[in-house]
Amino acid sequence: MNDKTNGNHIWLIILALCLTAAGGYALGRNSVPDTSTAQQQLAELNRASMERLIVEEGPIYVIGHCSPDSDTVCSAIAYARLLKLLGFDARPAVSGAINRETAYILQQAGVQIPEELIDASGLNIFLVDHSEYSQAVEGMADAHIVGILDHHGIGTVSTGHQVVYEARPIGATATIIWLDYLNYGLDIDQQTAHLLLGAVLSDTGYLTGGTTTQADRQAVKNLAELAEVSDVDAFYQKLHEESLSYEGMTAMEIIFSDYKEYEAGGFRFGIGLANSINEDKSRQLSSLLAADMEEAFASRNVDYMYASIGIRENGEKIDYIICANELSREVFTSAFPNYDEFDGTAYIFRNGGLGRKTRFVPVFTDYLNAHPHE
Ligand SMILES: [Mn+2]
Missing domain, CATH: 3.90.1640.10 (inorganic pyrophosphatase (n-terminal core))
Incomplete structure (x- = not known):
């Protein structure tokens, strides 16, 4: 390699470093890079x-x-x-x-x-x-x-x-x-x-x-x-850790701490979410919540109510679903007949669980729309 090529290489490397630094700075600052007028114009149009x-x-x-x-x-x-x-x-x-x-x-x-x-x-x-x-x-x-x-x-x-x-x-x-x-x-x-x-x-x-x-x-x-x-x-x-800490909270407070209501087929239903670290803790939490589910149901104007306890163990999602009463249970088991286990209190979904947004609400909504209120 002769001296001239070597010199060119150095300048190219310096130029590349400058461009990388400028790009990195712009991205880091989250601003529109000065060099990109197209992006600036787009930002102006968006504003x-x-x-x-x-x-x-x-x-x-x-x-x-x-x-x-x-x-x-x-x-x-x-x-x-x-x-x-x-x-x-x-x-x-x-x-x-x-x-x-x-x-x-x-x-x-x-x-x-x-x-x-x-x-x-x-x-x-x-x-x-x-x-x-x-x-x-x-x-x-x-x-x-x-x-x-x-x-x-x-x-x-x-x-x-x-x-x-x-x-x-x-x-x-x-x-x-x-x-x-x-x-x-x-x-x-x-x-x-x-x-x-x-x-x-x-x-x-x-x-x-x-x-x-x-x-x-x-x-x-x-x-x-x-x-x-x-x-x-x-x-x-x-x-x-903060999200798993229910210290000093009553069952009712836990049920309603991350609770949402939905409407479908002329029905209203509510689902409360809670988290747990393992299946042992889930069983304890599900019996605690189950004891107050009827009272929780009575406090809201809904047709069906559920509590869902989620665990994430070794990257696997497991959900424990508790039904508020017999009617909620009947509809739930018709909409979701393929649960993995019923432990007497909760319906357990392994292999990805029953995420509220991803599966529970969409599938339950379709089911209620297909079986509307008389
Ligand atoms: Mn969100």
């Missing part, structure tokens, strides 16, 4: 598409579902910040007390618990993580819905006027928000990154859940950098 958001007098409240989980709460805060960056008067809100896991994420991120909204009537509302009146705060039917951001099936909420409606079949609403920041060319601050990271980890079970996509994996990588969380494993471990 422009939000200009005519139809807002009535007063602020926009960004709010998730009742029995709020980490995805719902963190998404509300992160999306309210995005709307503010776009020039709107937006405020995050919650519908009910937050759980331990969410409290831990907020505390780590250094963010306050959003204000609690009791009644949505007459307010501008941007819904995140749900589109179902039965899961929404009181008065939603009389609210002015300005937008919906979700990763579930299309619910009952409807409007006559134009809205922002963005739904994607991915692991977390927080991942959609991460994508929106990218698409609008907006920077994600460290606090927001911390919130979104916690939410994606929580909703995807650290990227192991059935709804996880490449977008969720990339979001976790990027958000961990922006949040300066160097040990994601340890952060998730702590979240998981």
Whole structure:
């Protein structure tokens, strides 16, 4: 190799290093690279598409579902910040007390618990993580819905006027928000990154859940950098421990800590989720919950009610399903005749379990629609 070629090589290497550094910096900062006018133009067009958001007098409240989980709460805060960056008067809100896991994420991120909204009537509302009146705060039917951001099936909420409606079949609403920041060319601050990271980890079970996509994996990588969380494993471990801690909670509080209601075929049904570390603990928890299921059922206006206890052992998902009463049991076993075991209290689903979003609700909804209310 002569000197000239060698010199060229060095310059090429220096150029490549500069480009890599610039690209890395731009990605790390989550901003649109200066070199890409096409991307800048796209970001401007995306921002422009939000200009005519139809807002009535007063602020926009960004709010998730009742029995709020980490995805719902963190998404509300992160999306309210995005709307503010776009020039709107937006405020995050919650519908009910937050759980331990969410409290831990907020505390780590250094963010306050959003204000609690009791009644949505007459307010501008941007819904995140749900589109179902039965899961929404009181008065939603009389609210002015300005937008919906979700990763579930299309619910009952409807409007006559134009809205922002963005739904994607991915692991977390927080991942959609991460994508929106990218698409609008907006920077994600460290606090927001911390919130979104916690939410994606929580909703995807650290990227192991059935709804996880490449977008969720990339979001976790990027958000961990922006949040300066160097040990994601340890952060998730702590979240998981908090989510498993039912210390000092009554059976009723556990049943309703992550509880959602649905409508299908003229019926209403509710499913509460709980977590456990192994099958022994699941059996203990299922007898504790079973004792109060009738009372839980009586406290809500539903036709059927269930509690589901999930375990993730060596990457395998197992679910224990408890029926509130005889009628709930009859319909359940007709819709799901292929359970692996019934231990006298719970129907056990091994080999992937019976995920609420991925299997339980879609299959049960189809069943009820095929056997509607007389
Ligand atoms: Mn979610």
